[in-house]
Amino acid sequence: MTDMEEAQPSSSVVRCLLRTQFPGWGDLPITAVQPGGWDNITYRLGETMSVRLPSDDPYVAQVDKEHHWLPVLAEHLPLKIPQPLTRGDPDCGYPWPWSIYRWLEGQPATCEAVADLTDLAVALAGFLGALHSIDSSDGPPAGPHSFYRGGALSIYDQETRGAIAELADEIDVEATLSVWETALAAEWTGPPIWVHGDVAPSNLLVVDGRLDAVIDFGCLAVGDPACDTVIAWTFLFGESREAFRAYLPVDEGTWIRGRGWALWKALITHTEARRINPDQTDLAGQRFGWRHSARSIIENLLRET
Secondary structure, X not given: OOHHHHHOOXXXXXXXXXXXXXXXXXXXXXXXXXXXXXXXXXXXXXXXXXXXXXXOHHHOHHHHHHHHHHHHHXXXXXXXXXXXXXXXXXXXXXXXXXXXXXXXXXXXXXXXXXXXXXXXXHHHHHHHHHHHHOOOXXXXXXXXXXXXXXXXXXXXXXXXXXXHHHOOOOOOHHHHHHHHHHHHHOOOOOOOEEEOOOOXXXXXXXEOXXXXXXXXXXXXXXXXHHHHHOHHHHOOOHHHHHHHHHHOOXXXXXXXXXXXXXXXXXXXXXXXXHHHOHHHHHHOOHHHOOOOOHHHHHHHHHHOO
């Protein structure tokens, strides 16, 4: 099996895994989920389940983490989250552990799918406030398993400065560095709290236009909640952003660091897109469900306070 095939396990591999390890489910229909994930490949299994398989080695640690912690967190949260049913082992040429989850109905949050963006912002703020308040004393500290979500923003300082230098022909370098350095200076001094780590529109499921579930907890960790505010700049705007900020119980420093997280993500997304296909950089960020291109988000971040 090639590296590409490992990263994209086919439905036939999934069928083999099921028949070998969970034969009672081995003949249920298998349907690829679109849009596909980045860290994991997901298939719908029958009508009530899904199969989730890490796409590369860095995401493997997330399997056991989700199986252990999601059931613990679920009972404290006001919205649905993924429910792990069982864990599978490497087999059939697939090299990593994998999972079967309860299927969650809904579609990713988009401008078209969301009936009232301010209503979504308030509901999301309530969800994150509840998550952030759950006892985190035994939770996993931010680290490689969470791609340092919840950790210090400074972990990405070198990468961010490199991206700013690379984009010097497109962006206001001085203004961008000012936003970044202001975020670095606003250090988190509070106790570590639970963070989702990847609050993107693609990880929010809406039903009948309203937020119904939050998915993909691979970056789950305990630490600084600033990373959970990024959606304020990548998807929310105007009244919805104001409502999100008003209803989310975080301080000014957290908001400033969140702006830094959003800047880092937009910078690296745009530089990657420019290297791959300079003519289609406007599409960068689509896989996350962002409202605007990564370049537009960078420009907006420099205008927003």
